[in-house]
Every structure is written in C-alpha cells, then in structure tokens.
Amino acid sequence: MKNVTDRTSNPFGMRPSCAEFVPGYGDANAHFHVVGDHPGVHGGADAGVPFTNEAGLKLQETLVDAGLLRSAGDEPDVDRTFLSYLHMCVAETTPTQAEYDDMERFFDAELRAIAAHVIVPVGARATKHVLETYTAQAWKTEIDMEKLHATEMRGSGWLVVPVKDPAEWEDDDADRLVEALLTLQSTDYRRETDLGRFLPGGESYLVR
Numbered sequence: 001m002k003n004v005t006d007r008t009s010n011p012f013g014m015r016p017s018c019a020e021f022v023p024g025y026g027d028a029n030a031h032f033h034v035v036g037d038h039p040g041v042h043g044g045a046d047a048g049v050p051f052t053n054e055a056g057l058k059l060q061e062t063l064v065d066a067g068l069l070r071s072a073g074d075e076p077d078v079d080r081t082f083l084s085y086l087h088m089c090v091a092e093t094t095p096t097q098a099e100y101d102d103m104e105r106f107f108d109a110e111l112r113a114i115a116a117h118v119i120v121p122v123g124a125r126a127t128k129h130v131l132e133t134y135t136a137q138a139w140k141t142e143i144d145m146e147k148l149h150a151t152e153m154r155g156s157g158w159l160v161v162p163v164k165d166p167a168e169w170e171d172d173d174a175d176r177l178v179e180a181l182l183t184l185q186s187t188d189y190r191r192e193t194d195l196g197r198f199l200p201g202g203e204s205y206l207v208r
Contacts, residue, residue: 008078009048012113014106016089024084024110025049031080031190032068032181033116034059035107035126038087038095041165042122045090047074050083051122055167059122062166062174066181082114086126108133117190119158123165134158149173150180159189 005011010023022044036042036050043053051059052074060072063081070077087095087103095103111119111134121130124143131138135155141148149164150173161180164173 012110014088014110016103016106018089018091020045020090021088022048022050022085022090023088024082024114025076026078026082026084027080028082028114029080030078030082030114030116032118032120033082033084033111033114034063034068034120034122035111035130036083036085036122037125038085039090040092040094042085044085049074049076050085055165058169058174059163059166062177063181065174066178067185068181082116084110086129117159118184119155119160120163121160122163127162130155130160130162135160150176152180152184159184 005028007028009025011028012024014023022039034051036056039045039050042051042059043056044050046052050056057072060069060076063069064072068079068081070079076083084107086107087100088106089095089099089103091099119130119134121127124145127145127148128138128143131141131143131153135153135158137153137155137160141153145162145164145168148162151162153160153162161184163177
C-alpha cells in the first residue's frame with residue numbers, strides 16, 4: 001500500500017515533545033531508509049533536514065553517486081530514499097539512553113510507515129539499534145563498522161546495509177558504499193512476490 005502525501009519533510013506529522021527537532025525527510029514510499037543517530041552527530045539543527053553537516057553532506061554526495069539522491073544539499077532532491085534519525089530532537093548534549101528510548105516510538109512508527117526495502121544505518125549506534133530491533137543478526141554480530149561498512153545483511157523483512165560514520169571515512173570507504181548500493185540495485189532487492197493470481201480480478205498484491 002502506498003502512502004499518499006506530497007510532503008517531503010515530516011510526511012507523517014511527527015511531533016515529539018521537544019523545543020526543536022529534525023524530522024524525517026524524503027520519499028514517503030522510499031525503497032531505501034537511511035538512518036542516522038541524532039542532529040548533534042549528523043547535522044540538521046539549522047537546515048531542518050537530516051545529514052546536513054559536513055559529514056552528512058559527504059554521505060549525501062555518495063548517495064547521489066549511488067543513485068539514491070538526485071542532488072545533495074540542505075534540501076536534497078530524493079529518489080526512492082528517506083532520511084531520518086533515531087533521536088530527532090535537537091539537544092546540546094548527547095541524548096541519554098532514556099531519551100533515546102523515549103524517541104523510539106516515533107522512529108519505529110515512521111520506519112514501519114515508510115516500509116522501505118533496505119535500511120541503511122549510519123554509524124555504530126544506528127547500526128546496533130537496527131540489528132537488535134529489526135534483524136536476528138545482533139547476537140552474532142560485532143559492531144565493528146570497519147568490517148560492517150557497505151556489507152549486506154538480511155533482516156526481518158528488510159535488507160540492512162550498515163555504513164561507517166562518514167566523519168570517519170578513509171581511503172575507499174565512499175567508493176565501497178557506492179559500489180555496494182549500485183550492485184544491490186541491480187538485484188531483486190525488493191524480494192516481493194505477487195499473490196494477485198490467487199485473488200479475484202487478478203490485481204497485483206505484492207508481499208515480501
């Protein structure tokens with residue numbers, strides 16, 4: 001089922017109880033959901049859009065090269081992609097675990113509403129959370145971002161492609177991510193089956 005909205009910023013009207021927040025931004029019917037930590041790490045307090053500090057823009061440029069964005073900037077032109085944070089509130093310090101837990105309901109509701117085929121967690125915290133919450137991989141996976149960067153992991157209804165924090169990228173980290181995402185897009189990453197043949201009228205009914 002497709003989401004019907006013409007809003008790119010905060011398409012589901014999330015309203016956390018904080019003075020300032022950076023809402024999700026992108027295609028409400030995205031195939032790829034890029035998940036960061038919080039605005040203090042990946043930017044957005046000024047622009048109101050995730051991944052708009054120096055490191056975040058580096059990631060955006062890489063996503064352009066990988067075909068997930070049409071252009072980068074404070075208002076990136078998205079293509080089948082949604083950007084959001086685990087903790088969307090703007091704060092002067094690192095959020096506490098209790099504060100992350102309080103924001104979880106907003107993040108989870110948005111992630112399930114988007115229902116992207118691929119989750120792209122950026123950085124160790126986002127990767128750990130996604131693996132623990134949306135896959136059965138966490139118990140056997142060390143959160144070593146050097147090793148996990150640009151790899152593909154299977155989750156519970158999602159594919160997961162962890163990304164090392166762009167502030168820590170070296171050498172060929174950007175190229176590896178571009179190659180991984182381009183390769184993934186050349187496959188049947190949606191993993192959908194059409195059950196319409198079992199329904200009256202023969203209309204398509206796609207399930208994962």
